[in-house]
Amino acid sequence: MKVLVKKLSYLFLFLLVSQFTSPGRSRHIEESKPCKHLVLYYHDKLFNGTDLSNATSAATANATRLGFNFGMLVVFDDPMTKDHHFLSPAVARAQGLYFYDMKTNYNAWFAYTLLFNSTKYKGTLNIMGADIMSAENRDFSVVGGTGDFFMTRGIVTIRTDTAQGDYYFRLQMDIKLYECYK
Numbered sequence: 182m183k184v185l186v187k188k189l190s191y192l193f194l195f196l197l198v199s200q201f202t203s204p205g206r207s208r209h210i211e212e213s214k215p216c217k218h219l220v221l222y223y224h225d226k227l228f229n230g231t232d233l234s235n236a237t238s239a240a241t242a243n244a245t246r247l248g249f250n251f252g253m254l255v256v257f258d259d260p261m262t263k264d265h266h267f268l269s270p271a272v273a274r275a276q277g278l279y280f281y282d283m284k285t286n287y288n289a290w291f292a293y294t295l296l297f298n299s300t301k302y303k304g305t306l307n308i309m310g311a312d313i314m315s316a317e318n319r320d321f322s323v324v325g326g327t328g329d330f331f332m333t334r335g336i337v338t339i340r341t342d343t344a345q346g347d348y349y350f351r352l353q354m355d356i357k358l359y360e361c362y363k
């Protein structure tokens with residue numbers, strides 16, 4: 182009996198040690214199984230010079246002559262809604278910037294925070310990535326979060342839902358978080 186207990190305790194010790202040293206320590210993340218999943222719509226109404234009350238973004242640096250808006254910087258405070266409608270109640274705000282950064286096609290780089298202040302979620306998601314507009318789906322990185330999204334990480338897959346002229350576009354943002362601590 183004593184020997185068995187001793188053997189078992191060695192086994193237990195071995196399992197405990199291997200937990201912290203083996204490659205099994207790195208967690209296996211399945212793409213199809215996010216720990217949190219939200220689909221929201223981002224509405225960007227670029228200031229056209231007169232629509233002060235409805236504009237949600239403005240170019241703060243103009244495009245250069247390199248083509249495809251290269252160099253144009255837009256700062257935004259955009260509503261995020263659960264459906265396609267611009268006038269639906271915003272469940273979060275997207276605050277940040279994008280700028281065009283390609284000479285041979287429309288490409289932009291985004292860096293922004295999603296601010297949640299609702300009964301469901303309070304906190305932020307910090308997001309960045311390349312918007313390669315020629316691709317149907319583009320992936321941004323969720324590099325961190327606060328509040329209900331404490332220390333999170335994940336992927337935002339974006340898709341252009343509509344683009345109407347130069348002054349309004351809407352993106353579907355499929356937010357998949359793979360690390361959740363809350």
Ligand SMILES: *[C@@H]1O[C@H](CO)[C@@H](O)[C@H](O)[C@H]1NC(C)=O
Nearest residue numbers: 231232233234235236267268
């Ligand atoms: C703002 O949007 C509302 C609703 O779409 C519209 O009725 C109004 O004319 C717009 N105002 C301006 C200044 O563009």
Ligand SMILES: *[C@@H]1O[C@H](CO)[C@@H](O)[C@H](O)[C@H]1NC(C)=O
Nearest residue numbers: 228229230231232233235348
């Ligand atoms: C800007 O948008 C408003 C509202 O949609 C529109 O009434 C106005 O004519 C537009 N101005 C320009 C310069 O496009």
Ligand SMILES: *[C@@H]1O[C@H](CO)[C@@H](O)[C@H](O)[C@H]1NC(C)=O
Nearest residue numbers: 240241242243244245246253
């Ligand atoms: C931005 O650049 C465009 C094209 O060169 C020009 O038409 C427009 O007036 C410029 N806007 C500002 C605010 O400088």
Ligand SMILES: *[C@@H]1O[C@H](CO)[C@@H](O)[C@H](O)[C@H]1NC(C)=O
Nearest residue numbers: 274296297298299300303304
């Ligand atoms: C969140 O919403 C509450 C209630 O509307 C408000 O009092 C508070 O100032 C808001 N906080 C932020 C950070 O916007």
